[in-house]
Amino acid sequence: MNLSLHCHPERGEGSAFSSSSQLKKQIPRAKNALGMTATLCVAAACLLVGAQHAAPLPPQPQTATYKPEWCKDLPRPEYKTLQRVLPEEPWFEVYKVAPGVFAIYEPHQSEEVISYLIVGTKQGLLFDTGMGIANIKSVVSRLTSRPVVVLNSHTHNDHVGDNWRFQFVYGMDTVFTRANAKGSHEDAQAEITPEQICGELPKTFNAKTYATKPWRISLFVHDGFKVNLGGRTLEILSVPGHTPDAIALIDRANGLLFTGDTYYPAPIWLYRPETNLDQYVASVKRLAALAPQVKTVLGAHNIPVASSDVLPKLLDAIEAVRAGKGEVKSEGAGKAMHTLDGFKFLLAEPKKGID
Ligand SMILES: [Zn+2]
Numbered sequence: 001m002n003l004s005l006h007c008h009p010e011r012g013e014g015s016a017f018s019s020s021s022q023l024k025k026q027i028p029r030a031k032n033a034l035g036m037t038a039t040l041c042v043a044a045a046c047l048l049v050g051a052q053h054a055a056p057l058p059p060q061p062q063t064a065t066y067k068p069e070w071c072k073d074l075p076r077p078e079y080k081t082l083q084r085v086l087p088e089e090p091w092f093e094v095y096k097v098a099p100g101v102f103a104i105y106e107p108h109q110s111e112e113v114i115s116y117l118i119v120g121t122k123q124g125l126l127f128d129t130g131m132g133i134a135n136i137k138s139v140v141s142r143l144t145s146r147p148v149v150v151l152n153s154h155t156h157n158d159h160v161g162d163n164w165r166f167q168f169v170y171g172m173d174t175v176f177t178r179a180n181a182k183g184s185h186e187d188a189q190a191e192i193t194p195e196q197i198c199g200e201l202p203k204t205f206n207a208k209t210y211a212t213k214p215w216r217i218s219l220f221v222h223d224g225f226k227v228n229l230g231g232r233t234l235e236i237l238s239v240p241g242h243t244p245d246a247i248a249l250i251d252r253a254n255g256l257l258f259t260g261d262t263y264y265p266a267p268i269w270l271y272r273p274e275t276n277l278d279q280y281v282a283s284v285k286r287l288a289a290l291a292p293q294v295k296t297v298l299g300a301h302n303i304p305v306a307s308s309d310v311l312p313k314l315l316d317a318i319e320a321v322r323a324g325k326g327e328v329k330s331e332g333a334g335k336a337m338h339t340l341d342g343f344k345f346l347l348a349e350p351k352k353g354i355d
Helices: 021-027 046-051 068-075 077-081 138-142 174-180 186-192 277-293 310-322
Strands: 083-085 093-098 102-104 114-120 126-129 148-152 169-172 219-221 226-228 233-238 247-251 258-259 268-270 296-299 328-330 336-342 343-348
Touching: 093 296, 102 138, 114 138, 114 258, 114 296, 169 174, 233 277, 233 336, 258 277, 277 310, 310 336, 310 343
Parallel strands: 126 148, 148 169, 169 219, 258 296, 268 343
Antiparallel strands: 083 093, 093 102, 102 114, 114 126, 226 233, 233 247, 247 258, 328 336, 336 343
């Protein structure tokens, strides 16, 4: 695993908000890193550094038949019971998960990110815009003819990739959000190494120019802000922790809670410099308290539907992990996977002293 850390310059040292994507992208949400082959470097410089470390290079994953490890878990069985729509769509898989609610899933990239379109009688809200690898706006326009506003669960690159295509984008009023709205090249590029791709990239996709394009925030919003879609109201719950601008969305009348990256059924990434663990625990506490009012929890990676009893369990698990319980496995690169009661949290390892 360490080989690939030298493949790209570690970026983001100059900004608190753009941490090293290479550190991040080693571990698909699907699995922990163990058992994965190292990410292959494509630049000549990478091979040189690899040679210095005398690590064996992994098999060249450049053929059409190459499948990264995480890809072998797909399709996930949970999708069998969901209602698929727009089945001809090549990059996205779209599922109707509740009346007027569509999960727009990207299974061909290791984030397996899920964006949600929530439709009311007057307008729709798109909760995240995915990777920006294929055009999510064209999918949305086939799902609803109503005007659509974008709101992000948080502004990590895998959730904002197509923000630029939309005229109306709400943003949390945070420094982190404003910084990310300027776009970035490195985070996006780190998402498309051969280890990150399962199957075919879209024909129109240009790997060389792929970047998170900047977007314009049309309205700053805050905790408690309500969006009336017509016959359906969504309320923003500020749940900082994973990032400073992390939010959940609640549709109280329908018992739906969209949790973004605060909860999804895979290792939850809590190691980046913009993560604040104390805030994360407080935010999980807030969501767990809502569990009695919630029927369905909709997270932002891997699988779209969970029962609300996962929230108090998540709270117990993260509190226990912070109290030193659970199994801990180093993943290298300053990260460790903490496993407890079926939950996995990828945390930063405490920094070691010189001796
Ligand atoms: Zn994230």
